[in-house]
Amino acid sequence: MLLALALAIPLLLLADAFPPDPAFCDDSGDCFITNAYGTWNDRVSQIVYPSNEEELLEAVGYGAKNKLKMKAVTKSSHSLPPLACPGDGAAAGLLAISTANYSRGIAVDVASKAVEVDGGAQLQAVLDEAARHGLALAASPYWNSLSVAGILSTGSHGSSWRGKGGALHDHVLKLRMVVPSGKNSSSSSSHNEFAKIVTLTPGDGDLFYAAIVSLGTMGVISKVTLELEPMFKRSITNVRTSDVGLEDKIVAFGNEHKFGDVIWYPSKREAVYRIDDRVLVDIPGDGVNDFIGFQPTLAPAIVAQRALEETLEATRSSIGKCSASQTQVSLLQSLGYGLKNTRSLGLFTGYPVVGFQHKIQTAGGCQDSASRLLICGWDSAKNALFYLESGIRIPAQSIAAFIADVKHLRDSHPDAGALCGIDLYTGVVLRYVAASRALLGKPFDGVDVGLTYYRSRNGSVPRLNMDLWQEVEQKAISKYGGVPHWGKNTPVTFSNLGTGSSPVLERFVGAMRSSTWSDRLLGIQAFGTVMAAGCALEGLCICARDEHCAPEKSYYCRPGRVFTAARVCRYENA
Ligand SMILES: Cc1cc2nc3c(=O)[nH]c(=O)nc-3n(C[C@H](O)[C@H](O)[C@H](O)COP(=O)(O)OP(=O)(O)OC[C@H]3O[C@@H](n4cnc5c(N)ncnc54)[C@H](O)[C@@H]3O)c2cc1C
Ligand SMILES: *[C@@H]1O[C@H](CO)[C@@H](O)[C@H](O)[C@H]1NC(C)=O
């Protein structure tokens, strides 16, 4: 069926040019920054591409001297919110400092088991270089194409409650940051007139813990020193089972396995427990994690999947979504989600898959494709996948009740297939993130609940069964104390955070003349929700009246089904 669709669809996608670098200037000299999916696009007045610390110092000095608002942008630009925008709307006085060319420095110090990298260094390049010296990085996100400074800035993570946990920022030994001078000259070590380099270590206390997760607001991270350890291997076995008792097992599972996570398919009443532990390097195995969702994928197959999803949305077919996702999930599982037992043969022959840390902790590949025939699923081309992505960290002591509550919502819903849509992406991804001292980290052990779901290309078009996920997200935050991932989510998820501004961070954000978006996240500026028509459809508001949904399409503002304090857009056919 997928193949037939693929053949039937004109390959419009193939005519598209390569996606532009996320920071680019067009022929008429207008400059823009965007993200990898093309979900936002902002004007800036100028883009600079420093390639060493000296040039970076010059760039920040230039911005400070000319009183420009500035922000670092990366080659990957994978955050969903417009965090990297130095301003909003007005193009004047905005400087984007790209780290695309500031990525080559990766210096491993074997004796002290550490690596110092340029802020723009790509995660996998760092892991591979450390591995060449027999060393490994314990924690990282799963997608290998992100930049090190970009990962730190949003507090991105893998999955682990053990040791220092699964977030990269908790493995930082030292940061070198370039900031406009004048604010705090006591810690400067080198300067030009308008910018200086600040070196921070844990000994600097709050300042260090503010800097390791700082949304790009404190300065441009020049160099990061990460703690390494002797190379080790991991052994992974995915156990696919019923989701009965998931709520009772979730905390114990996180304590039992060093790198475990859980993929939950609520509509299938199924959970996949990833038993993932450290093993000694002499255990045989040279496996790799070649996660299927990050492999270069045939563009026509992606176009076909998107077309199918659009059809199922248009026909309001949750049954169709259930059968499509059944096929897709079975295929993924038969292929071990892309795990391969041997690097050379590249085959999945069964569990356990044992491999070196740097080949298991991340996956990727589609970012390096040289052909428009083989792309990433989320490619910015107009016919590729398009979705919303949420990440909400729920404290360990509340996660069981949260899961039980989502099950209750599922079981009380008249349409048994109402939750199937999420299985077309990755299901509900449950990852363990340990408490962190970072000021914008979270001070508690928690479980990150990852949700990825369909988004229409037209912001005025509601999504099938959107009320359910709105209810889940609202209760995650307001009933279970969840906190959002800084690099994901829709605006409304951040709006009633009540974090207040962080005084330590504020000392420095003035220096970077930070952006509206990050000011809002820090609580320096109110989110100021505009209750406009349709605002609840893509998370710009929580609906209060029908017009905030799409009454003309029979989507009305209603209380949640189980969590009645929620306000969601629900389809009601009179
Ligand atoms: C396919 C995919 C998989 C993902 N997997 C995970 C995952 O497993 N775990 C997870 O937690 N998250 C994950 N994410 C989210 C992602 O990790 C974050 O959005 C991350 O911040 C993106 O990094 P980036 O290098 O693209 O930075 P960007 O998105 O470009 O930038 C993020 C912020 O960092 C700032 N910044 C960047 N460089 C610097 C610098 N040198 N100095 C100061 N500030 C800087 C920017 O100004 C911006 O505010 C994933 C996203 C995608 C698309
Ligand atoms: C960035 O580096 C690339 C490759 O080294 C080079 O071609 C390009 O000119 C550089 N860009 C800028 C703006 O310096």
Ligand SMILES: *[C@@H]1O[C@H](CO)[C@@H](O)[C@H](O)[C@H]1NC(C)=O
């Ligand atoms: C300047 O930075 C140092 C740490 O590097 C800190 O101890 C000091 O309090 C800061 N001073 C001001 C005025 O912020």
Ligand SMILES: *[C@@H]1O[C@H](CO)[C@@H](O)[C@H](O)[C@H]1NC(C)=O
């Ligand atoms: C988006 O959808 C709305 C409502 O269905 C419609 O009026 C509008 O024309 C659509 N916009 C585009 C660009 O297709």
